[in-house]
Amino acid sequence: MIKLVTNNRIGKFMSQLKSNELEMLKSIGEFAVEKMQYYVAVDTGYLQSRCEYVINRNELWLQNDCNYAGYQEYGTNKMTAHPFFKPAIFNHLREIEEIAASSLREGID
Numbered sequence: 472m473i474k475l476v477t478n479n480r481i482g483k484f485m486s487q488l489k490s491n492e493l494e495m496l497k498s499i500g501e502f503a504v505e506k507m508q509y510y511v512a513v514d515t516g517y518l519q520s521r522c523e524y525v526i527n528r529n530e531l532w533l534q535n536d537c538n539y540a541g542y543q544e545y546g547t548n549k550m551t552a553h554p555f556f557k558p559a560i561f562n563h564l565r566e567i568e569e570i571a572a573s574s575l576r577e578g579i580d
Contacts, residue, residue, distance in 0.1 A: 487578050500526065
């Protein structure tokens with residue numbers, strides 16, 4: 472019989488990685504909301520103030536609960552689109568990747 476003895480580093484590593492994952496989602500969420508607020512069309516500022524993120528079951532959700540946010544993002548048959556969700560992500564993929572990598576590396580030996 473072979474008995475494998477390991478130290479507790481794997482458990483510690485996995486615990487740190489899980490903690491880092493939550494911090495990564497928070498950091499990306501804050502970054503994305505900042506970019507959404509930059510790209511959003513501003514008239515009264517209400518649409519801009521409703522940009523937020525939510526972390527739900529290790530998923531990052533970007534949202535805006537303003538009733539006309541979808542019309543701004545996608546446009547209508549009478550109004551051209553003024554997207555702010557898509558550019559906040561797709562124009563900044565490199566920075567988001569860097570945030571993710573640095574967040575996940577934090578505190579891991």
